[in-house]
Amino acid sequence: MVKILPTLVALSATLSVVLGHKHHGHHAGPNVHSLEKRATTAPEPTGCPAYAPVAAGAWPTLDCIPYPQDPQVQAWLKLVDMTKVPIYPLSNDGVCPPAGTTIPAGQCWWTCQKCTAPDDITFCPQTETWGLTYDDGPSPDSPRLYDDLKAHSTQATLFIVGSRAISYPATLQRAYNEGHQIAIHTWSHPSMTSLSNEQIIAELKWTEKAIFSVIGVTPIYWRPPYGDVDNRVRAIAAQLGYKTSIWTDGFDTNDWNIPAGTATPQSVVATFQTWLAKIPSMPNGFIVLEHDLFPAEVNVSIDGILPVAFADKSLKMMPIARCLGDAKPYKEGAGTFSLAGSPAAPASTSSSTASGTHSGTAAAGGSTTTAMASASTSSGGPTIINNSEAAGSAFPAALMVGSAIIFAVLPAVL
Numbered sequence: 001m002v003k004i005l006p007t008l009v010a011l012s013a014t015l016s017v018v019l020g021h022k023h024h025g026h027h028a029g030p031n032v033h034s035l036e037k038r039a040t041t042a043p044e045p046t047g048c049p050a051y052a053p054v055a056a057g058a059w060p061t062l063d064c065i066p067y068p069q070d071p072q073v074q075a076w077l078k079l080v081d082m083t084k085v086p087i088y089p090l091s092n093d094g095v096c097p098p099a100g101t102t103i104p105a106g107q108c109w110w111t112c113q114k115c116t117a118p119d120d121i122t123f124c125p126q127t128e129t130w131g132l133t134y135d136d137g138p139s140p141d142s143p144r145l146y147d148d149l150k151a152h153s154t155q156a157t158l159f160i161v162g163s164r165a166i167s168y169p170a171t172l173q174r175a176y177n178e179g180h181q182i183a184i185h186t187w188s189h190p191s192m193t194s195l196s197n198e199q200i201i202a203e204l205k206w207t208e209k210a211i212f213s214v215i216g217v218t219p220i221y222w223r224p225p226y227g228d229v230d231n232r233v234r235a236i237a238a239q240l241g242y243k244t245s246i247w248t249d250g251f252d253t254n255d256w257n258i259p260a261g262t263a264t265p266q267s268v269v270a271t272f273q274t275w276l277a278k279i280p281s282m283p284n285g286f287i288v289l290e291h292d293l294f295p296a297e298v299n300v301s302i303d304g305i306l307p308v309a310f311a312d313k314s315l316k317m318m319p320i321a322r323c324l325g326d327a328k329p330y331k332e333g334a335g336t337f338s339l340a341g342s343p344a345a346p347a348s349t350s351s352s353t354a355s356g357t358h359s360g361t362a363a364a365g366g367s368t369t370t371a372m373a374s375a376s377t378s379s380g381g382p383t384i385i386n387n388s389e390a391a392g393s394a395f396p397a398a399l400m401v402g403s404a405i406i407f408a409v410l411p412a413v414l
Contacts, residue, residue, distance in 0.1 A: 059206070085197055085235045086232050087232070094193055094226055109193065111191075120229075122248055125285065129318065130318070133288065133290065134292040135292075137171070138168040149178075153341065153342075155178070161186065161207070162207030166213070172215060173215060179344070182330075186203040187206045187210070194228075197236060217332045218331040219242075220329055222237060222245065223244075227246050251286050259296050265300040269300065269304040318341070325339065
């Protein structure tokens, strides 16, 4: 759940590496880190380039809400019967209205009513079964997480941001090849209830297209950023063929707050340890919210949470689709996903970038935005790194300095 830090926007204008999160549903107080939401209800996102049709073979501007008037989006709009989409007021950036405001019961707004629809996926049916999920990748640090999961023959559900998919295609391809379940997490990570119907379609379909361009299959599962979903958003997603997946209430690791300095690795692990005491008495399994965007998030997972989880032989960690017994999490079928746990042989994909970086042509006249990462090994310090992507190009020095200033004050990782 992500936003570019305002203080670093000038340093990273040509990159789409994001530095922070804003928590789902907890919008009060300063938003010191999250993917910068550059628009809510406005048809033209503030701070993003003026509208221009996305050129053939290009992509919308990274981390900006795609424009509904684009011809590609106009074609996608025909997939949804708007007469079957309920009408509710657009939210103000996902923020709950003032106390005393009546929210229609039929809206079923997760953020403010903690309401889940019958088709929402929020837990695993079998006891002591853990739906392992990571949001916001792929990132330069995702390969470290993949290394750790592979060493323990474990797969997860990875909710992919479209802008990251085209920035780190080789990392996404690796995740798919290793049998992880790939799912959708929107193009620019906005609060979905704040968007128009047309913007919602654009966010979902551009992400679907980006993922397909890399791995050659179309995810069926999606997760709304911040869990911000209501029955209007659900109706659109359902008509597009997606299954709405959130997480089990109370099973948010809070790892997204480590980069902001409002949580520590120790507090995140302590939260996890409180779950261990109640999991045996739960009537079903659970789905946990974690992230793999920042070094600190990956560090707390591989150094704090996962070692304890792997040591507890009663816990069965797996992707959401596996815990549900769904053998076909893609529109094309199983892909590399397997209910048995071992990845199937990857089929040839429609297109994939072999190098570790991707020059994603960002819309508006076909200007190019290139996201690059160094090939050094991350140790949890201030530098955002990638030890898997082949290109090995360094971030611009200005971004590195800016990142160092921000992350130098964060607590040491376990």
